[in-house]
Amino acid sequence: MKRLITKSLLASIASAICVLAGNASAATVNEYFVDHGDIGIAYEDNELELHYHFEDGFNGVGPEVEFEPNEVYIRVSDAAKLTTTNDLGFLGTTAGDEIWILPQGNTGSSGAGSLGVPFVGLATEELDSTDFISVDLSMTNFNGPGEFALWQFGTFGPNVFFQSVDGISSADNLNLGIGIHDHANFGFTEEGIYEIELTATGNLTGGGTVVDVGTFTFAVGNVAAVPEPGSVAALVSLSLVGACVRRRRKS
Template sequence: MKYLRKSLIPLCCLGALCVTAGTASAATVTDTATFIFVVGDDPYTETGSANEWSTGHGDIGVGYHDGELELHYHFVDGLNDSAPNSDLELEPHEAYIRAASSTSSITSGPISFLGTNTGDTIWRLPQSNTAGIPFIGIAGEELTNPPITSDVTLSLTRFSGPGQFAIWQADGVNPPDVFMSTAIDGVDPAVDQITFGVGGHDHFNYGFSAEGVYEVEFTASATAVPEPGSFAALAAVGACGTYIRRRRKSKSGVAQA
């Protein structure tokens, strides 16, 4: 290049950092986003109100683009199953999830991870596909190895709402597997988390103890190795199973939900 002097050291050694083309170092990649849940039947008129997810299958998806993870909504058949095979993606702020009054029930016993007692009302978006209710998966099906070389961890990092919030799985026989619960310990990202592999996809129960608007912030994190071409480009500018791993929270004396 005409503006380089012959006396300059090779570009790959700029800044005392020597980078060999085709090699890359693993790094932690993350993304943080807030997802809105509207519990009950009251209208919601805030940002994203034009896109209400009130029925059908969709996922809170984790993708990877330009060296970072990307949290988003992914609807294979469109929002509310309105357009088969349309493969719609929306940013978290472009939609919200509705847990209508049809998702409410009266508890038959105390549920510690929702902070409720016998006879209380809870609202639950179920882990099984139920007509007229959002069927929410958590998915890393868009990820590949490489560049993602580790499991993905989805942590609860912030929460606000009129009641308690929890995510769990239950089989109706054994005690629930509780992954996130604001009633047990508030918000603790080291404990309130779901871990899944590249290509993973699973469904959960999402529970709420009161009507109103819940803002739930998730942070996704994983280890990535940049593609050789992109890593070399950094040097050029002198930067020289699918499965779900279940992490149980401490619990005792809880009712099945």
């Protein structure tokens, strides 16, 4: 009888730990504030998966790691703030306005590395060309205090992929090749919290598509993110609980 009670007690404790771990994990949000990280797209068990991929560690510290979109928010500090010298129609700004930009480059005086801000990439390196022809990454919902745009500098001016200033439409789309890693400018017009819903649509070589949706959060300026950030250590400790905690994706 004592042995049965012990087993029952252990089972109850294990179950409680799993519940607590699940709740704590869901509430843990980590601030990505510096160094290189990617918004990545993977394919596992016949499902497309949007995620964060930090090849050089989270904020440049620790081992390679991946997170779900809701486990991280991106800090766009005032180090990314600048005063425009030209009108930027895709952001709805005029010369002299202040905006925040996470730059597409990492070097030079205006690069992310010099500014000490996140260097955010877009990656399909985890996808195989035997499975996919391409991936369409679209902005399908947006919430923020100002406007947002994603663009690259081109030979004849900016190539704009996403812009909230004219509403959300099918034009807010970026077609990505397979096995690529690229960078773009992430621009914001006001301080505050921005929630950007991205939909990844994988175009399969055998025909048809697979889809995943994720919301990526940016904290622009000195605003506090909600919920309060946790720590990577907390997530690591939760992973020790065992089978009740979700396995991280393989990089």
